[in-house]
Amino acid sequence: MSVSKVLITGATGGLGGALLREAGARGWSIKATGRSALHDASVEFIPADLAAPAADLAPLVEGCDTVIHAAALSASWGSAEAFERANVLATQRLLAAAQAAGVARFTFVSSPSIFARLRDQVGITEATPPAEPALNHYARTKLAAERMVLAAASDGFATCAIRPRALVGEGDRVIMPRLIEIAQRPRVPFPRGGRALIEMTDLRDVAWAVCEAAERCAATSGKAVNISGGKPMPVAQVAQAVADAIGTSPKLVDLPVPVATALATVLEFGARAFRSGKEPPITRYTLSTMAYSQTFDLAGAKAMLGYEPRYDALETLLAEVRKTL
Numbered sequence: 001m002s003v004s005k006v007l008i009t010g011a012t013g014g015l016g017g018a019l020l021r022e023a024g025a026r027g028w029s030i031k032a033t034g035r036s037a038l039h040d041a042s043v044e045f046i047p048a049d050l051a052a053p054a055a056d057l058a059p060l061v062e063g064c065d066t067v068i069h070a071a072a073l074s075a076s077w078g079s080a081e082a083f084e085r086a087n088v089l090a091t092q093r094l095l096a097a098a099q100a101a102g103v104a105r106f107t108f109v110s111s112p113s114i115f116a117r118l119r120d121q122v123g124i125t126e127a128t129p130p131a132e133p134a135l136n137h138y139a140r141t142k143l144a145a146e147r148m149v150l151a152a153a154s155d156g157f158a159t160c161a162i163r164p165r166a167l168v169g170e171g172d173r174v175i176m177p178r179l180i181e182i183a184q185r186p187r188v189p190f191p192r193g194g195r196a197l198i199e200m201t202d203l204r205d206v207a208w209a210v211c212e213a214a215e216r217c218a219a220t221s222g223k224a225v226n227i228s229g230g231k232p233m234p235v236a237q238v239a240q241a242v243a244d245a246i247g248t249s250p251k252l253v254d255l256p257v258p259v260a261t262a263l264a265t266v267l268e269f270g271a272r273a274f275r276s277g278k279e280p281p282i283t284r285y286t287l288s289t290m291a292y293s294q295t296f297d298l299a300g301a302k303a304m305l306g307y308e309p310r311y312d313a314l315e316t317l318l319a320e321v322r323k324t325l
Contacts, residue, residue, distance in 0.1 A: 002215060003026070003066045004028065005028065005029040005063055006023055006028050006029070006030055006031070006064060006066040006067070006068055006214065007032070007033070007060055007068070008020060008030060008070065009032075009033050009034070009050065009067075009069050009070055009071035009094065010033075010035075010071030011032035011034040011038055011043070011045070011070075012034030012035055012038055013034065013035075013070070013173075014167065014171030014173060015070050015109065015164075015203055015207065016171075017170065017203075018169065018203040018204055018206065018207035019068060019210060019211065020040065020043060021204075021207065022204070022207035022210075023068075024042060026215075030044065031043070031044045031045075031060065031063075031064060032044070032045050033045065033046050033047060033050070034047075034071070035071075046059060048060055050071060050091075051085045051089045060094075061094075061101040061103055062101060064098075065104045066103065066107070066214050066217075067098050067105070067106045068107045068109070068210060068211070069094055069106065069108050069109065069149075070109040071086075071090065072086060072109070073086035073138070074111075074138065074174070075279075076136055076279060076285050077279035077280070083137040083138055083140070084141055087138070087142055088144050091149065092148060095149065098157075099152070099157055104156070105157075105158045105159075105214055105218070106149060106158070106159045106217075107159070107210060107213050107214045108146060108149040108150075108159065108160070108161040109161075109162055109164070109210060110145070110162060110163045111138070111139065111164075112163050112164070112165045112226070112294065112296070113135075113138055113139035113142060114131065114134070114163070115128060115130060115131055115294060116135045116136075116139055116288040116289070116294070117131045117135075117292070118284065118287065118291075119292055120196070120292050120294075121293065122197070122232075122294075122295050123297040124226060124295065124296050124297060125296075125297045125299070125300060126223070126225065135283075135284050135285040136284075138285075146163075146224060149161055150222050150224065153221045153222035158217040158218045158220075158221035159217070159221055160213050160217050160220045160221060160222070160223055160224065161223075161224040161225070162209055162227055163226050164206040164209070164210075164227045165199045165201050165226075165227065165294075165296060166200040166229075166313075167200075167201055167203050167206055168200050168202060168203065168313050168316055168320065169202050169203030169204060169313075169320065170320065171203065172203065172317075175200070175317070176317060176321060176324075179238065179317070180242060180321060180324065182239055182250070183242045183246055183248050183250055184246070184248055184250075186250060186251065187250065187253050188239065188250045188251065188253065189253045189254075189255035189260075190236050190239075190252055190253065190254065191254075191256075191287060191290055191291030192291050192292075193236065193254040194236020194239065194290075196234065196289075196291055196293045197232035197233065197234060197293035197294070197295055198232065198234075198235045198289070199228040199229060199230070199231065199232045199233075199294070200228075200229050200231075200238070200314065201227060201228050201229040201309070201313055202309070202311035202313045204311055205229065205307075205309050205310055206227060208307075208310070209225070209227045209301065209305055209307050212305045212307070213304075216305060220305070225300060225305060226300060226301060227296070227298075227307065228295070228298065228309070229311070229312070229313035230296075230298055231309075231313065231314070232293070232295045235290060236252055238317075239252070240252070241314060241317075241318060242318070242321055245321045246324075257287075257291055260282060260287055260291065261284070263282055264280070264284045264286070264287050267282060268280055268283055268284065
């Protein structure tokens, strides 16, 4: 049975927008919810706080055969309570509502942060164990939510999870702004000289993979799939490409890893001790992304979804950077 009517959560974010466009291109009838208003006559938009105990989620899933759950608190710093509420409780409540309404498929947008470690990881597969304990509350709660979704799989309720790497493209509010900020500095300290490999993914490729997983959810039920753009490159090379695009010339400086690790540990401890809501300049999680390679083996994605990246994520990133000039 193919998808007919889908609920997309997190619809007002960058990935949410890409999902709406992909679902529309597939001819699906769409309901959507998100943090802000959505002005699209082709989409039935229902504002909702998924984690609010008083919120009735039944109207969201009513009449839907598929749910794509992309809503999340996606940040590298914050309180445990905020992440539990947005990433675990919201998923738990939406799962229950979907099951009660007789929804057939539930596709969850997970995160590669569940693998974040202070060491290189090249060729991560779906069988690679997650990092435990996690480096931050985001990774911990996304893993808890993913496990909850996959454990809910049954004969009448197919579930799967997609773990997309480093999303770039229209609506990106995370990677591009951070890279532009880095490129505007006179000096940029890079752990290990910026040699760590980053693997970006075009939002359009991610949206295709998520929607394809929804279509094939019966065959991939109870499984997670790793998705990336398939072109790893040194993080310093990406930063230099962004600098070239905006016409700056930052000096790239090598930052010794022991110094960076000690600094991140002290700053995290201080921020928690003083109950600061502000993210420290460097954390162990950000160090894991800047100092250490993390790449995916896409054999599983190809076998389960027929996935092949269609877009060059670096070119997509630079095209978006140029729009800001």
